[in-house]
Amino acid sequence: MIPVLGFAGRRVVVLGLGRSGLSAARGLSAGGAEPLCWDDRPEAREAAAEQGLTLHDLSRREAWEGVASLIVSPGIPHLYPRPNRWVADAMEAGVPLDNDIGLFFRSLAADGFHRFESPPRVIAVTGSNGKSTTSALIHHLLTESGRESQLAGNIGRGVLDIDPPGDGGIVVLELSSYQTDLARSLTPDVAVFTNLTPDHLDRHGGQGGYFAAKRRLFAEGGPDRAVVGVDEPEGRFLANQLVEAPEDDRLIRISVERKLSGPGWSVAARKGFLSEWRKNRQIASIDLREMKGLPGAHNHQNACAAYAAVRGLGLGPREIEPALKTFTGLPHRSQLVAEIGGVRFVNDSKATNADSAAKALAAFTNIRWIAGGLGKDGGIGAAAEYLGHVTKAYLIGHSARDFALQMDGTEHEICTDMATAVARAAADAQPGDTVLLAPAAASFDQYPDFERRGEDFAACVRRLAG
Template identity: 70%
Template sequence: MIAVQGLAGARVAVLGLGRSGLSAARALAEGGAVPLCWDDTPSARERAEAEGFQCQPFRDARDFDGIARLIVSPGIPHLYPAPNPVVAAAYLAGVPVDNDIGLFFQSFATSAWHSFDVAPRVVAVTGSNGKSTTSALIHHILTDVGRPCQLAGNIGRGVLDIDAPHDGEVVVLELSSYQTDLARSLTPDIAVFTNLSPDHLDRHAGMGGYFAAKRRLFAEGGPDRAVIGVDEPEGRYLAGQLSEGPSDDRVIRVSVEARLTGPGWQVFARKGYLSEYRKGKQTASIDLRHVPGLPGAHNHQNACAAYAACRSLGLAPKVIEKAFHSFAGLPHRSQLVGEKDGVKFVNDSKATNVDAAAKALSAFDRVRWICGGLEKEGGLGALGDAPTVRKAYVIGREAAGFAMQLPVEAEVCTTMEKAVAQAVAEAEPGDVVLLAPAAASFDQYDNFEKRGDAFVAEVKKYL
């Protein structure tokens, strides 16, 4: 556990008692603070009270008398579409609002580091798509070469639940826009920006607010090195803002859409080959076409970002390449479930927005596409013509309306059971039955993992 520093003896309010909220309460108590907790759900309060934490409501500004800080869980709105009433009361009372990520960066370094030969480092990864795979891949590479490391944040353990770092250890964090938007302290050593596409727009009042939340990791944190995906205008803008000039190698530009040139540091993938260029000269090349855990251009982008981060940590290209081949991928992210009679079944339930789904579709030549769910803002226009799709099988409560927007032949199936059964019945050797919903899961499932599990269960009936 990372004990929170700087708040010993202070009364600190904690709003939301899920994984991150309870973790924050424990870390605050470990550091000598007095956490006062609240969650609207009685069962959540009961869990906190069972651990010995005091629960009390915060109805208005007067309830914040004597409170040093409010710690808010990531799912609770703090600004858009409207602040949660407790957060609004804290603002009125002048109480600083923070989250567990802010507490982590405030508390990560300790006096114990004075005895270390190599100070621990933090690699923080954000972006719309690919941040989980990129984070897990960085962690896998470091583990493969024997470098001590931990994986936390939006993937793996809560940031305050990790062990106190050892000499030379690397902590890899996946951070969502919800987490970077509110954290009062953001100081990673290496920060990674994968890409940007419309997502969570209601929570950030549009694309500008969404990008601003991601940008805070770089603008507020001032990382020693920034790895920036430059295939969107926002990434190119961010790289330009952080760089002192074309040869400034503190910024590593990453692309899967263009061959990057210039005197700086670039990593890009073209036609399945990853290339690294520094000072205008190629320094490494890796064939990604036969890396089983990283299929498709979108995963090649993840590979480029992870490669750049690991090169920043001093790893050699050959050891990174070796680790690529043993990376199994993550569940629900281009996960190969199985193959039968020449038909592959791939679970990409994490493709919850249109851009992620489009990238998943482009990874295969002949797709039987299972899609649908709770449609997000912006519609489905970014899919384009979806040329690799032979037919779509649409699930979700609003399946008919979703199907009408698709640029391909579509059948309304509503349920996962029917969609898989129909895709299996019509699939031919060489086809890929792909779950890439391009939508949230909450109309039918608690989360994308449950949706992916449902797909896997139906496929296994056939396999």
């Protein structure tokens, strides 16, 4: 556990008692603060009370008296589309807001760090798509090369629940826009920006606010090194803002869409080959095409980001390449569930928007596409350009009929539920086909989360296999 510094003897309210809120409460208590916990859900309050945490009813008139800070969980809005009522009350009372990520960065350095031969470092990864795979891949590359590494944030453990890093230890954080938007302290040693596509726009007041939330990771803390995807205008703008001159190698640009050149440092993947260039000279080349844990251009982008991040910490290409080959991928992200009669069944339930579904569709051909759920603005939108890869679509969930109207001549069938969709796709599939779950929609119409949706798909596939 990381004890939270700076609040010893002070009262701190923790709002939202999911994983991050409970972690924050424990970290505050370990640092000598008095955490006061609240959640509008009775079951969450009961679970916190069972852990010995103090509940604090925020509806009471005196609720904010003597409170030093309000720690807000990521799912709770603080500005757009409108502030949560308790957040609004805190701001009215002049109580500063923060979150567990801000507490982590202000508290990570310990008294014993000065005795370490190599101080611990933090790699923080943000972006719209690929954050989880990139973070997990960085962690994998580090551990395979013998470095001490811990994975936390939006993936793995709560940031304050990790062990204090040891000599040369590295903490890899996946950070969402909800987390970077509010954290009062953001000081990673290496910051990674994968890409930017429209998402969470209501929460950030539009695309500009969404980008601004991501940009804070680079603007607030001034990382020693930045890895930036430059395939979108926002990434190119961010990269431009971070350098003092074209040869400034504090920045590593990454791309899977363009050839990168110039005197700076870059990593790009084209036609399945990752290439590193520095000072107009090629440093390394790695063939990604047969790496089963990294299929498709979107995973090649993740590989570029992870490769660049660990290169920025001093790992060599000869260490990185064999570790890339042993990466098996993450559950629910282009995960090969089974191969039955020459037909692959791939679970990409994490494709909760059209852009991430497009990346999954681009990675395969002869696709039997299972899509649908609680659709987002624009429907299948960005995925439409890859409908040529789709032999037939099998549509489920709340948005099945809306998606059907956007199929643009692609054969499709409304199946409503997962079991029906898997059964129909499997019956139609021929050897060489891929049955792909890439919903392009949220899961909340039929499942509590995308993980449960992916697990249901996998269970349906296992029943096919007998």
